[in-house]
Amino acid sequence: MERRFHFISGLPRSGSTLLSAILSQNPRFYAGMSGPLGGAFNTLLGDLSGRNEYSVFITDEQRKRMLKGLFGNYYGSEYEAEVVFDTNRVWCTRMRHLKELFPQGKVIACVRHVSWIIDSVEQLIRKNAFQPSSIFNYQPGGTVYSRAEGLANGDGMVGYAYNALKEAFYGQDTANLMLLRYETLVSDPARAIAAVYDFIGERVYPHDFENIRYQAEEFDLRAGTPGLHTIGKKVAVRERTSVLPPDVFRRFENDVFWLDPALNPHHVRVI
Known part of the structure; x- marks a missing residue:
């Protein structure tokens, strides 16, 4: 049976790791944290463009085969799963490519109130005060205001993903x-x-929401952000007070376009 591919994308700190951990309980599935395929896809797409003097010898069909081959080669015999979920925030910017390469593939975009995303990152930064984070290029300076600004701008971890999400949500695919x-x-x-x-058109598997397991400690430690992919053993709501100043939290209060049916012209399914 040909392996099937689906994609997890959307906003950071919005449950993609938790979703992957839950899905991975199904022995037929593989799902993990963000991996290298999104970056490799963009790099290869650029290398096959007109900036390469040999591009005159490359047809679109060849481009499609080579780009699709990335997935088959990366998820080779080391992965036994019939269904693979690849995670990367870039997939929301590649809806047309994925539609052409994987017509049956689905993109699940995880979303969350942006204020709480910024808050979640800030909480991690404060928790790991003695370890500058890769999120901010390991720079130890700055304030909660500059960090929020850096996250939210168009090239920031949150701003880029938010704009990519809107591109997918309001696009034609x-x-x-x-x-x-x-x-x-x-x-x-x-x-x-x-x-x-x-x-995704699969039979429901009896998942155990009381016993979730996922490990990425080595990656998180190298990123200077221990806990970045840590999830609780039990799926549960954990109420707490925001660590953000009130004006920073309020800045992002209205960035939840997916909650307004009037702003959903293509009737995208929102769960």
């Missing part, structure tokens, strides 16, 4: 796109995961 709210995933994981299975 939304048939294979679903938005999964972090709030739904942690408060009602059974409903959230059932919706994912329905969206």
